[in-house]
Structures are given as C-alpha cells and as structure tokens.
Amino acid sequence: MADDPGQMEFAARLRRIEERRLADLEAQQPKGRRARKAQEKSYDLGPAPVARGDDVRLRNGIIWAGIFAVVGGAGFYGYKQMPEDYLASLMTMPSGDASGAGFSAASLSWSRSGSPQNRGPVREETTWGPSLNSPALMTIDGYENDVQAVAAHFTLMTDDTPPAAITTFARNSDCTLRRPAAHEKLVNIRMDDAALRAPVTAFSEGELGQAVFNYASAVTERMRLHDLTPYVAPEMRAVDIYLTDTSAPLYLLLQNNGDGTVWNLHPAPGVTIAHVASITPYTSGVAGGQADTTYEAIRFADFAYTSDGKWLPNEEGGCYPVPQRTRYDGWTDAVPDNEPERDAIQTQVAEEIAGISFRNDLTKRSEGINFVRPAGQTDWQPPTPEYVVYDAWFRTTLGVSADFNLISPRRAAHILAGPMPTTPIPHRPMAETTIHMMQDDYILAGTLETREAEVLTMKADLLLLAAGGDLANLDPAPMEVPTQ
Amino acid sequence: MSMRIISIAVGTVMAIPMIVMTVWGAQVSMYTHEAMAVNQQIIDGTDDQSAYSTIPDIPRGPLDWLRDRRERNETTSATDLNNNRKVTIVEYHTISDVMQPDEALPNPAYQDVFMAARAPGLMINACENVLRTMATKCDVLGTDVTPIGTNLYRVRAYLAYAPDYDLGDFSTVANGDFVNGYTSFAEAGYIHEYPADTPEQRAAYMTQAVEICGRLRAEYGNCTVANVQLDQRIIGDDDLAKLPPGTQPERLEGQVSYAIFVDETQIDRKQIRSRIEELGLHDGI
Numbered sequence: 001m002a003d004d005p006g007q008m009e010f011a012a013r014l015r016r017i018e019e020r021r022l023a024d025l026e027a028q029q030p031k032g033r034r035a036r037k038a039q040e041k042s043y044d045l046g047p048a049p050v051a052r053g054d055d056v057r058l059r060n061g062i063i064w065a066g067i068f069a070v071v072g073g074a075g076f077y078g079y080k081q082m083p084e085d086y087l088a089s090l091m092t093m094p095s096g097d098a099s100g101a102g103f104s105a106a107s108l109s110w111s112r113s114g115s116p117q118n119r120g121p122v123r124e125e126t127t128w129g130p131s132l133n134s135p136a137l138m139t140i141d142g143y144e145n146d147v148q149a150v151a152a153h154f155t156l157m158t159d160d161t162p163p164a165a166i167t168t169f170a171r172n173s174d175c176t177l178r179r180p181a182a183h184e185k186l187v188n189i190r191m192d193d194a195a196l197r198a199p200v201t202a203f204s205e206g207e208l209g210q211a212v213f214n215y216a217s218a219v220t221e222r223m224r225l226h227d228l229t230p231y232v233a234p235e236m237r238a239v240d241i242y243l244t245d246t247s248a249p250l251y252l253l254l255q256n257n258g259d260g261t262v263w264n265l266h267p268a269p270g271v272t273i274a275h276v277a278s279i280t281p282y283t284s285g286v287a288g289g290q291a292d293t294t295y296e297a298i299r300f301a302d303f304a305y306t307s308d309g310k311w312l313p314n315e316e317g318g319c320y321p322v323p324q325r326t327r328y329d330g331w332t333d334a335v336p337d338n339e340p341e342r343d344a345i346q347t348q349v350a351e352e353i354a355g356i357s358f359r360n361d362l363t364k365r366s367e368g369i370n371f372v373r374p375a376g377q378t379d380w381q382p383p384t385p386e387y388v389v390y391d392a393w394f395r396t397t398l399g400v401s402a403d404f405n406l407i408s409p410r411r412a413a414h415i416l417a418g419p420m421p422t423t424p425i426p427h428r429p430m431a432e433t434t435i436h437m438m439q440d441d442y443i444l445a446g447t448l449e450t451r452e453a454e455v456l457t458m459k460a461d462l463l464l465l466a467a468g469g470d471l472a473n474l475d476p477a478p479m480e481v482p483t484q
Numbered sequence: 485m486s487m488r489i490i491s492i493a494v495g496t497v498m499a500i501p502m503i504v505m506t507v508w509g510a511q512v513s514m515y516t517h518e519a520m521a522v523n524q525q526i527i528d529g530t531d532d533q534s535a536y537s538t539i540p541d542i543p544r545g546p547l548d549w550l551r552d553r554r555e556r557n558e559t560t561s562a563t564d565l566n567n568n569r570k571v572t573i574v575e576y577h578t579i580s581d582v583m584q585p586d587e588a589l590p591n592p593a594y595q596d597v598f599m600a601a602r603a604p605g606l607m608i609n610a611c612e613n614v615l616r617t618m619a620t621k622c623d624v625l626g627t628d629v630t631p632i633g634t635n636l637y638r639v640r641a642y643l644a645y646a647p648d649y650d651l652g653d654f655s656t657v658a659n660g661d662f663v664n665g666y667t668s669f670a671e672a673g674y675i676h677e678y679p680a681d682t683p684e685q686r687a688a689y690m691t692q693a694v695e696i697c698g699r700l701r702a703e704y705g706n707c708t709v710a711n712v713q714l715d716q717r718i719i720g721d722d723d724l725a726k727l728p729p730g731t732q733p734e735r736l737e738g739q740v741s742y743a744i745f746v747d748e749t750q751i752d753r754k755q756i757r758s759r760i761e762e763l764g765l766h767d768g769i
Contacts, residue, residue: 064494067498071498204593205591205594206593208593208594209591209593209595209596210596216600217629220600220601220604220627220629221626221627222626223624223625223626462597465590465594466594466602467602468584468602468605473601473602473604473605474601475604476604476608477623478565478621478622478623479622480620480621481615481648
C-alpha cells in the first residue's frame, strides 16, 4: 500500500497545496513584534460605516455655545445691574496715597459718540397729541407726510448749520404779554418739544456754575478725575414754522414746555408778521422775522419751579404761563387720518387703555395746584388742575382761551400755520437768517464741534480758577509726621 | 473619554456659583426670619434692651469674601491710607474761609464751585490734630460740600490715617471676621450741652478713642479705631442769646467706631459690642 505510486503522488500534491496555503498566510501576517502586538489588541473588523449625519460633535458644540451665550449674557446684565459703589468696592485697588499726581488739565477730555437728531418714527399718535419727525409736517387739519409739499428749496436744519447772525432782546420781567390788537390775527402754537436740534447754545452763569459744581463735587467725593462733558444746559431744539395766512397781520404766540427752542419762521409772500410772543421754559429765539416784526418773550422758569415733575407757580397769584394741554385721544376715536379731534380729558378712556405709568401720570396731572388763586379770581381755590390755572392766566393776559386757534402737536419738526399753499413757499435756510434770542449770559453760535469745544474750555477754565490755578489742589498731598 | 472629562469639569465649574448663590439665598432667608423676630421683640419690649447689638448681621454674599479680604489687608496694614480707618469731620464754612487774604470773592454764581474745589485744601488742615493724637500719616479721602442758604456750606471730610498705635496681633485669629462697635461722645439733649468745638476738644476725643481701643486690644488681641465721627453743631442765634455771654456757638458732637478681628465661633459679637458700649459709658465720654 505505501508503495502505491498513485497514492504517493496524491499525498505529495496535498502537501504542496498545504505549503502554498501556509506561505500565503505567512505573507499576510504583520512583520515585526510591534505590528503583531497591535494586531492582537485590535478587534477592529474595519471602520464602521458612519453616515455624515451621525457626527455629533458639531451639534454638541452648538449646544455648548448656546449655554455659554445664555450664561454669559445673564452675567453681563447682572453685572450692569450692580450698584456702582458695590462694584467699585469689589474691583478697585485700595485707595492709597493719592497725592494728586494724576490730576492735571491734560486729564480733562471728551470724546463725542454722536447724537443723532430727529429720532423716532416719522409720525406717532400719542394721547398727548401727534408726535412728528421730519419730513412730516403738522397742519391745522392734521399733517402732511412731506414738508416739501409746502416748502420750496427745503434744507433740513441741523446743529451744524449756524445762523447768519444773532441779536438779543430782553425777556419780559413781568408775567404778561401784549394783547393782540383788534386788526391782528392770533396764531396760537403750543407743543412739548421741537424735533430738530438748534445750531445755538445758550446758558446762564448760574447754569455754568451748577454744572461745574456738580463735576467738582463728583471729583472731590472720590478723588477721581473723569471726563468733562460739553453740556451745561439742555440742548436747544428747533422747529420750522411755515406761515401762509395773508388775511391779517399775524400775532404769533409760540409756546413749548420742554427745552429752549429756536422757532424758524418762513413767511409766504404777502404774509405780515406783526408780533412774535414766545413762552418757553428756558432761553429761546425766533428766526426769520420781518423788518417791522416786534418780539417779546416770557421765560416761565422765572415765574415757576419744578417739583416732582410738575411746574408750580412761584407765587400763589395768577401768574402761571406754563403751557398745559388737554389730553388728545385721536387714536382712540374712530376718526380718519388728518382729522384729529381735541377732546376734553377722558379719564374713563384713559383708565381702560392706559398702563399703570400713564395712570400715575394722569393722576399727577389731575391733582392740580394747591393754594392757588387763578388769574381773575379773588379767593383761594381748592386743588385746581394746571390747565385751568393756565387757561385763567391766558384769558386774563391775551383775552382769549388757551385753545383759541390752536395748533398743538406734542412734538414736531415742521408746522404749517395757515391754509395749504397752492405752490410751495420759499424755505429760508438757517445760514441766511438772523435769530432774535432772549438775552442770556452766554449765547454761542457755530458748528456743534466749535460750540462744544468752547463750552469745554469755559468749564475747564472755571474749574481751574476755582481750584486756585492748579488741579492738583483738588487732591492735596497727605500729611506725615516728620521722621527724625 | 477626554470629552467626557472636559464636560464634567465645565459643568462643575458652572454649577459652583449656582450652588453658592443657592446657599447664600437660604442664609438670607434664615437671617430675615431671625431679624424680623428680633424686631418684633423690640416692638413688644421683650428684647434685651441693647438695641443694635441684638439685631443680627446680614449674611455675607458670595462675593463679599473679596471685600473681606481687602478689608482685612487694609485694616491690618500699619501704613495704608484707606476707607477702613478714618476720621470723619463735619464743619460749616462761608466762602471767605477758602479764599486767600488778597483774593477777591468770586462771582456769586460760581461760589459753590470754589467751595467744592477748595474744600479738600481746607480740610487737610484737620490732619494736624489727627497726626498729633493717633497717626503717622493722614490724607483727605474725599469731601462733600452742601450749600445751605446764602453763603453757608456744610463741609464733610473723610480723613484716612495710618495709625501710630499698636493694632495688635491678627495672626492668632484663624477664622476671623471684623466686628464693629460704637460709642458716642458726650450724649446731650441740647446743642449747647455739647462741649465747645476746639482743636483741644477734638484731640481729647481722639486720645480717648485710642485709649479705649488699647483696653479692647488687651482683652481681644487687636483693635482698630475704624472711624472717629466729629460733627460740628451750631447754636442758633435765638438760643445763643439765652446763654451766658461769650458762649461759643460751635459745639462738638462725636461718635467713634472700633473694629475688632475675632473668630466668631469663639467670641460672640454681641458680647464685644456690649463691652464697647460699657467701656464708652464708664469712661464718661
């Protein structure tokens, strides 16, 4: 059997097949000890197929970013809510030996971040009257959307367009105005604030002193010098008034109870401006009058003072020229546009629609003035609404009620006082106009940059003078026991 | 694996402030409950009659350890000038008090500015008395000027000082907190009953404050005169007319507060405050 050549041949073939198989296997084995070790550890049968959407790292990263953003945002706003004193006590180094080395004129600086004028929506109805920004135009009947429907060659007045000239006149020391003559027509304009910025700065010595006192107090309370600002009094505002009524010489009564105002008049051909009387809280002026126009003004801060947001008369008598308004609920009534109605105070409506802050405001306005004798009254009156007291003064002074021939936006950039012209009337730019200003201690004209620089210089000079010529005196050097 | 470790670490870091705030909130709630109970006792008259010392202190907030650390460093430093050791003085002045002899009075519209700007230079002179009695160094931390009527100003000055007396040993207190106690100088019903405001009287008050602090230091290991409050009071013209001729209208009212660094787990702060009160009364100041 062992000698069968066929079987022996078959066995030899099997052996060759086996050897060849083993040789192939040997060739596939990793060479080297390290490679073999790695293969022993790895059970990887090959990379698992991973679809693109199964990569969670991006998703997790987005979630973490969101968490950090929320925590960071909350922390930031919480930091902002902390009282400054608390923050300062936490974060600042102990106040050590401050010998005034850091106090010098060079430390007083100011960088302007920009103050856009004419902010807010172009037209907004409020319960105290329409609030209009340029180019909207207030009219007797409502408003127009574009002042250029009335004004030819219109240019927007800014705080960088100085007037051609400024003249001054003395404001009234008495609480009265000239009555309109029989042949004159009273044009009665009353508003809270003008919407444009005036190219004029005006303030008194007292206001300058108060501003620098506030600054000096802040510095000496904590012995920290900080930026001096170019502000003394609230910035003056401005409004364009287009006059088209040629039926009679006009007696313009211009009233506002916000900031000082420049009333920029644009009379149409044929209009005569006989007299301009203005009632404003602070220094104001009138531009664009005619050669024979006369001017007078009441600065009602001379006759009243503010208390808890209200103006109250200095004396109990009938001097109360503080412009007041009745509430206007144009947007609560079902009336078409351009037909606002001026209603009496609608307390019930207010209580239905207004929030708590408005109700508080209304309550405050309804409380009235105590211990007052409105003009024309001989007896003391119970708490009297401000409007009633103001109206009594108005009737006594001017002979008509306070809402006579009244145009009363809450706020406006442009006002048309008269009928709509058939063709646009000439708009005179500020650069070609003279402003007749109430007298004040300081009246500055020029671009905003030059005026701010001038005010900064005035404040810095006053501070230096007050400090005895050297800002280091604001923080005198410490005293020590002499060392032996 | 490493991602998990990072996640756990980040989560722990974020959780710590939340845990701290929660614990502090619970402490404030417990404090409020206790303070209201004490207030009710005072209203009902059932408290121990030592008003301020029975009302518990509000728990420190999570960030207060930052301030406490700074407070300790400032108070224990022998040379630092800071808000934790000061003499507070209130005086009344006219514009002439800050003008040079040959200097014209300023425009009335600017007098307030002159007063505010020159108040530090005026009040630094009060440091002479402080240096004479209790300090090696003295500086004006700040001034506060309030116009009162025509040409009269109330000037308040905060004078920081570096003490010339021994503050004591703070290192022996392991888990310390500052406890503040107060005493008044010369309790009086009427202004004229206070002593006349003179440099000598002010020096006497400061000297007494340092002496009492020395006795407290002997008992508790350390003591700092935290604030000597010296308030000038002016006798009105009508009342002055009823007093003997030559009576000085400027009188001096004062208070002093002491800061003692103790481990409150060992010593109760109420005990310290009562002791301060007792020393103040017994010393007749």
